[in-house]
Amino acid sequence: MTLAQDPSQDPRVLALAYSRLYAVLARALLRGVDARMLAQLRELDWVGPGDGLEQLATQLHATFELGVFPYAGVFLDPDAQAGACADRVRGFYARAGFSPRPVNAELAPDHLGVELAFMAFVSRAHADGRLGPSSPLLAEFLDACVLAYLPSLVIAARELGEGAWPTMLNELLELVAAQRATLPGPRAAPSLCPAQALLDDARTGLREIAAYLLTPARSGVFLTRADIAALARSRGLARGFGSRLTMLDNLLRGAVEYGELDKLRAGLDELLARRDHRLVELDQRLELGPAIEPWRAAIARTRELVRALHRAPSRDRADPWTSKPSTTTPPAP
């Protein structure tokens, strides 16, 4: 029998164990992996024998600095800004007396690493008895600031490919789900952006559509550079270089100009459907219910939008495809 199954196990000991696991992940995310930490990660089977310090460092960079951005704000904020949920998380930090010294560039307070440090800190407080078992603090924090976006982050990272970091994110989600199940209080659902009639707005051009798609709190998904590149490659379209917004804007414009919008729409829909399916899988396995529903709803709306793109050119607009004057002809309806 393992510890979590043992009903006689002291909840304070359990809290200590969670605290340590969160601390390991927090350190790994915030500081990268050093030799001592590598031994710990190996002991936990979170990295394989082939994962050396060098690979982990390069993958860390590729996953979290080039791929997905592990900030609550990136997923939950209407402008998808890192640090945008700072006030929200700081409120929790202040309640627990946690005052993180901003350590490095990643340390907007809503960075997942800082949140994990906080979770380690609070779990430790539970373990020490400084926080009683009935304290709602951790449960509320997990709902509002972690489970609110972690599933979407886990799925986006997984699509970057196999690797230690996506694996560890997945493990983290499992841990958080398991711990949340032991904590009191009803589950709270995240509030994402309300539905938006984007295509009804005369000012909407391709760039606005690209921005919408790149805002997880609206579209329900995080699109990485790799996602955009894969969409372009599979449809034989160019996406250029630059920010993700520039790349997606290029891709949409290219699709319109070269009459490939239908194919691109199909690709986007495929991606959205896949992400939705992954959410369902997660929910079935981890019973995330309220944390998942708003994301699925957002994805459903985005699929609608993508479908509607097909109809949009027939509308009576000077140039619905770009906010700038265009010399190209939109495809026939």
Added chain:
Amino acid sequence: MSGGPETLADKVGRLLTKVLRPGFGGDEPVIASEQTNAAGEALPSYGAAEPSREPVSLLEVDHGDGRMSRYPPPERWDDWVEWDAKAWPRKIPRRYSLVPTICFNCESACGLLAYVDKTTFEIRKFEGNPAHPGSRGRNCAKGPATHNQIYDPERILYPLKRVGARGEGKWKRVSWDEALDDIAAKMRQSRERRRDGIMYHVGRPGEDHYTNRCITAWGVDGHNSHTNICSSGARVGYALWTGCDRPSPDHANARVILLISSHLETGHYFNPHAQRIIEAKSAGAKIITLDPRLSNTAARSDLWLPSWPGSESVILLAIAAHLIRRRSYDREFMRRWVNWDQLLREGPGLPGMPDLPASAAGAEGELSFEDFEAYLERLYGEFTFEQAAEASQVPIERIEEAARLVEGAGSRLATHTWRSASIGNRGGWQVARCLFFLNVLTGSVGTPGGTSMNAWNKFVPKPFASPPAFEAWNELQLPHEWPLAFFEMSFLLPHFLAEGRGTVDVYFTRVYNPMWINPDGFMWLEALRDEDKLGLHVALTPTWNESAWFADYVLPMGHAGERHDLMSQETHAGQWIGFRQPVRRVALERAGRPVQFTHEANPGKVWEEAEFWVELSWRMDPDGSLGIREWFASPADPSRPITQDEYWAHVFEHSVPGLPEAAAAEELSPLAYMRKYGCFEVLRSNYTPYEAEGFATPSGKLELFSPTMRDWGWPEREHVIPWPLDSHVSPANIDRDRGQMLLLPNFRLPTLIHTRSANAKWLYEISHANPVWIHPSDAGRIGVQSGELVRVQTEIGYFVDKVYVTEGIKPGIIAMSHHLGRWRLASDMGGNPGMSALAQLDEDGEGGHALNILEHGRAWDSFDPDTARIWWQDVGVHQNLTHAVHPDPISGAHCWLQKALSVRKAGASDRHGDVHVDTRKSMAVYRQWHALTRSAVDHSPDGTRRPWWLKRPLKPTRAAYALPEEPFGR
């Protein structure tokens, strides 16, 4: 557990169980919220400014000269906010306290600006100090790499005391109090018995008066420097001319820059000189370089003269003779400032000196300047371009072109030689003398674009209260056989000890690694192990080194941003002082957190010498009975030791002209001004000061003719006037037909600095190996290709290294860089595994010594992930061990160039890095060179040991100059 798939609960339970295992660890907080001190133990971390704090713009100033134009404005240095470059593309503002300090890597004393994080007080980076008049905001690669040295995972953090036998590698951590009390007691015992038992052996001082003052206060003749393996040859040449022992070329304003060796990229005053040389080149100046190696300097020169080592003087005198023949020298300057009348009166009749021309001496018997001109032509008439081309193996057109350029330089000829030919060859001091002859002929002495002397361009303030000169003479440092040496015969210390000339009670090595850097290192090994001869060995060092391994105490001292020192250098035709500061301490004090001793602010218990010496001296004389303690008492409260603030406040208030006024203009005290800017410009320019003061020679003139040489036993023409001397590695002394070659072992790399930089990962990534440069014709003869091993046999042993086949070296010469080949004796201590090789020492008990490499460089795991990324193995070969000592009989310089008795393809049993030496041969070669000396006992004109006017780093009383009653060996 059943055989079914693992449930989530099982899985999580398994993880939770694992982390609860005792020993899993990890209960320390992930994120601290305040001041940290991570160096040596963890990577530093930094705070972020509050979101509202937007970065401040850089200042933009067009100075119209070589100064930097964009930098943080000094009024914002107390609270500087900038984006974190590493966080790009995100915008993370960081808050720093910018604290100026002075680089401690080479001798140039460039200004650094430490970016000290305002939350953690960790140092984020070092950039250039734009206020610094010498470096003008710029640095070479080694300046910013100070950060590596501070956060080096292998740095020594605590005072260590030996347990077990010397060199056994067993250490225990002790407190500063324990170390101070023990060392001070031994110093006191020694001082009570004698005045020559304490020796302070310094590598690069990196400061200008502080420690010398301490040694003087101890009342002992205890200063021993590295000068004789560095610059003594050049110093003698310059001193005989001017009384000052260093040149200070005004490169920036020169029309022609004449360099001996790779001075642009690696010479003395690397960065300050390099930027001014390039400034001049951009303005049209021509660069001439003499160097047998195609260095970066040679490659960027207008004229490269790849001369055979030792032939430089012949080329220089051919150019001089050209000017003399054509009377195109500056006659008025020569007439006024050269001791030509003394030459005419006292020179003729000396061995080899021609008679005066028959026309000399007019009716009244007066000798005229015209007589001198005729005599000069007679003296130097024999030097021709043809002869120079033959001796140097340089195409004659290049020498003619050099002469044409020098002639056209007018008074804007900047020249420099320091460590290359002057320290390489027997008689190398004459290279400096012949070079400066061209400055004298062109009148480009102390002129804009000409060459000044260090004393004119370097400002050393008077110390706080000067102790009187000591009455002592340490025969182990300046023995009677070398009365003109510049300065102490430091590299012969083990040979002197082996001969039984004396002993040392307390031996300090200060940022110095004598066994590694000196020639004949196995002689040092024998000396360092001998507790009867070297009593207590205290190594003051920021990093492990080969010699410290054999010390009794290893005391960690700070790097550039961890110590107080005051420094000035003759970087250009002005004067300035630079203040090295412990930057964390200053930043903490700015933030209102007082610090009593610098080791409280530094990593671990790393200290600084300035405070260490005060505490040590205080304990050496606790009751004041030795007359030492009074020099270390606080002026405010004599019952306690002086603090650094008190010391420097006094110096800046009383000894630096203009500083109190400049400080007052900013409503600062002089100390606060120096803490803020880290430097002060004393004089913007200082040309031709000799117009007011004359020269520091006995005649007050530029001494073309040296009566000193004549009077101290060297009366021959080749010694009394600028003249070529036969080098020990002249073509006649290298039998190339028998496979002998010349080993040029001392070229520098711009990215390393001797043994100081082996803990700088960025620098080692750039340069880590020192292969043997060899010309394709020689490689073909031997049958080796690049990367293959050769065995190089020297006079006392051999080493095995890889070759680099290149046309960038002259045929007949092999060359190796100077800084590489570090080793350690323990796998996990004594140096960085990525920068040093794990070695084994063996000896046969009769003088045979072997160093074999067990493991070359490798990656290793530490808190710094970069150490796991070391991709190189070759960390060089310690060639110096195989160099015989070559003490020049006059300057005392170790003449670095070696005769390679054979260079052949390595055999099957040779391994890369192997070194073998027979120290019996070491002593034999030492005795051969010793036999060339002319002792003061036989030649002193006045019963003294050394001409009084010649410099010594610390001058004793006149009484101490009396010849010894029982000179060694007599």
